[in-house]
Amino acid sequence: MFRPNTRLRLLFLLIVLLSSSNLIYSQSSTNKFVVVLDAGHGGKDAGNTGNNYYEKDIALKIVLKVGEQLKKYEDLEVIYTRKTDVFIPLDKRAEIANKSNADLFVSIHCNGVANSSPSGTETFVLGLHRNKDNLEIAMKENSVIKFEEDYQIKYDGFDPESPESYIGFSIMQEEFLDQSALLANFVQKQFSSTMSLKDRGVKQAGFLVLRETYMPSVLIETGFLTNKAEGAFLNSLKGQTKLADAIVDGINDYKNIINVKALESELSEYRVSSSDVMEDFSTVTFKIQLAASSRKIDPSPENFKRLSPITRYQENDLYKYLFGETNNYMSAQTLRDRAKAEGYTSAFVVAFNSAGDKISIKKALNTRVNN
Template sequence: MRTKSTYILVFLTYLVFASSFTHVPVPPKDKFIVVLDAGHGGHDPGKQTRSGLREKDIALKITLDVGRELEKNSAIEVIYTRKKDEFIDLEERGAIANRAKADLFVSIHCNAHSSQASGAETYVLGLHRNQTNFEVAKSENSVIFLESNYEEKYSQYDVNSPESVIGLTLMQEEYLEQSIYLAGLVQDNFRQKLKRQDRSVKQAGFIVLHQTIMPSVLIETGFITNTSEGKFLSTSSGQSAIANAIADAVVDYEEHVGVNELLGISSTEPVAEVSDVIYKDVTFKVQLAASGNNIATRAYNFKGLEEVTKNKEGRLYKYYYGATSNYTEINNKLTKAKEKGFSTAYIVCFKNGIKTPVEDILN
């Protein structure tokens, strides 16, 4: 099991639900869909150095390398927000992922600083915990000023205000845990496989993450302003190494927190084969959400669902629906939860009170 020493559990102050996206119906998908977003592009070069390094070029090369690696996996479908040097609005980047009903959104960038700062860091959406995180987000968010009609499109967001992220109405805490998990896998690979300086998993108000409605991360792969790291990032071998680390993290995520596990279904044992079986000393529950808010488990707070319980794990409250040793019954409750609108709900289980992977029990 991977260490979670790099994970930073994010405490958010508002629990809200998505309401402003237009969903385009798509057929049921058989593959795990990953949207790769190369930061900047076109007339937006991103960060630059005097030696000629440009963030938009490096980010695109790494992104395409990540895609090539992921496309080798028949279970994964890759979609790009851009595959060439072109400008894509932040709003459209998220919309591409939303229309595809993607399972993951991964935005790839490079960092810069006036010092010889170095290392990689991965962000999830959240409140700016400190000035440094704010400055990184502010730099990436400033691209909106290059977009047409940005005053209207981003009227709710003040790129210069650390507090403005609180006013955003699309901070989806239901994806927070998965985003943190993926971010941790990325940082683990950077540290363990590439021996890069680990600047950890962080939180900040990136507009591009705010636009998505699925687990999403923004990766700052390193500092192009650092002499040695800039050289590493600008070489094909360095870009390939970084891309492989990111791709491995995505594959690891897909295998452990992918579609089958989120539905509580073992990829090697169909649901029908475990129907009506009671598992001794095992309690199955449907996880509805994870939130920094302590919400009363009243039916009106959970779209009419009864039997909702909560448990505080770290800084997050986990909200569960139902509790039974009957796998068939918990599958029925999962169906009901999804019908009520909890589209990301999934089955979890506890054996002798200890949280255990569902697939381990079914196998």
């Protein structure tokens, strides 16, 4: 339903969000944007064990990396449902998020199926499954409640392995569905633009852990442990780092859009609408300027706090060092925030036309309006 290419739907949603400011909220009592990170499974519940990898361990490693990164942003607060290898009941996970008045709940998992060929990333929001595959994944993830002693009482007789239980699955998350889908789209977009993993898209299914939360919530399946190549990628430090970076950027894309006030004040001087910045500018490339120096430094990520890609160009007598590359102004803001979080506190967005010449942000943004 919410395919990443349903841009029109997202634009519509954005306009709704922008025009009804009461929908824009930060639930927490502090001014910080609170993200609850939920590593699936743990303790006696190993999750899926495709190719002898343990889902509980890989999910936790990715979650800890996401949290480590998010903590660098001053306006973000991170809460974990678990930081170690312990068993946490599903309802307890949601309770942690609800009690902390979180702005987002992000549950991270790895996929596993009997067949070894399926691969790719997919992000779920709560809803009624549209096909058998989505139902199967929800059944598998929900079946962990059987590790909980009184699960039949706690979940009102819900049988995670019976398709009948999913008929009339009550959707308490309805009011957060659009925002959840927005986040899910951003996460999938980051995955597909930064990695060669197959993009399986944004989907809906009846996940118990998502049903119990009172905030926008997603469940990310970061890839298939049962697929040999993907399992090895998920088990690697490089794979976990890339996946974590993409999730962090997806969360920041979402936060930047929800934080409409900041976005609008930034855009007011350019006379473009907020919805314009959601679109890609085909003739403009945005990059983030990290530093300018008379010294010629090798533009490798190692010299720039692991940020990648780094490019260098010369302007007058100075070498300018740039991070990232995107055709989307909003994504550029997220990249800039990442650079700031890494310590480049004066990082800013610069724009280049298709000939590679630097142009002003105003001119870049007006390119779209004039087209």
